[in-house]
Amino acid sequence: MTFTPLRTDQARALGERLEAFGREQGNAGLIGLAAHLGDLSPVDRDRVSTELMGIYRATRSNEAFALLYELNQEGIQRLIYHHLRRSFFAVDAADVLQEVFFNIYRYPDRFDPAKPSAFRNWTHSIVRNTALKYSRRAQRNHVVSLGGGSDREDDAGLLDPADEHGHTPLEEAQQHEADHELVGAWLLYLHFYLDAYARLTPAEKRALYLVEVRGLPYKTAAAQLDLRVENLKMRIFRARRKVYTIMQRRFADPAAAEAPEAGRPDPARVAAGLAQIRSTRAIRESLAAKGAAAARSKEAGS
DSSP: OOOOOOOHHHHHHHHHHHHHHHHHHTOHHHHHHHTTGGGOOHHHHHHHHHHHHHHHHHHOOHHHHHHHHHHHHHHHHHHHHHHHTTOSSOOOHHHHHHHHHHHHHHOGGGOOTTSTTHHHHHHHHHHHHHHHHHHHHHHHTOEEESSOSOOOGGGGGGEEEOOTTOOOHHHHHHHHHHHHHHHHHHHHHHHHHHHHHHTSOHHHHHHHIIIIISOOOHHHHHHHHTOOHHHHHHHHHHHHHHHHHHHHHHHHOGGGGGSGGGOOOOHHHHHHHHHHHHHHHHHHHHHHHHHHHHHHHHHHHO
């Protein structure tokens, strides 16, 4: 970090503030250095910054931090420009500078004032890591020209931001595989459910159909079945418990479902159920497409 020479008026004003702060803190070293602030060697400038940072670490003094900023801002900014020259993508040095001093302000406990040059070395690490972080962020968020390489300002309209929500081929393959496994799991679930449903009595099947498929209230379904509401609820409860028990056994021992005596459902029944699922999905997709077409027509008309 190259120190920027202080102007005469700037050195005088900072020297007076530094001396007053040194007297307030009882720090003889700062008082002695403040009198020659404009003529200090780089080593002594390091000592001043390290002393101030040590005081800020111990007291969280706003004046100590303000003096640190005014003494080191230009030198740290030069160091930031030096690191950003290696970045292919544009990065605002002011944002990096703000982030560097924010880290200094937020993490003083990580500073060790054991050596006179401690502040310089610590700040070097913060600047390097912060500049690298901003360079990587700029690389992720860079724009890609759709009209070919050009630096002309009138080509700005051809720049589109990179798709932050896009997927790599590997992610697409993983998602496709996960979808395939999910479909297989649901088919297995439906297979076991049909197996359990086939074992219910006709009265239980009818009760479940009215309540769970058609969504009728218990009172209406009970009237159609000529039952009291309490009796219908008991029938529904027993049917659900029977389905749950059968499916639990199937999932605990899937091999049992393949045995001939396990009462496997009719393959035609399974095929019909799957056809119904596909038909429902096709209807839903058709309605969504018609709704989108209607919306586009309305926008075109307006």
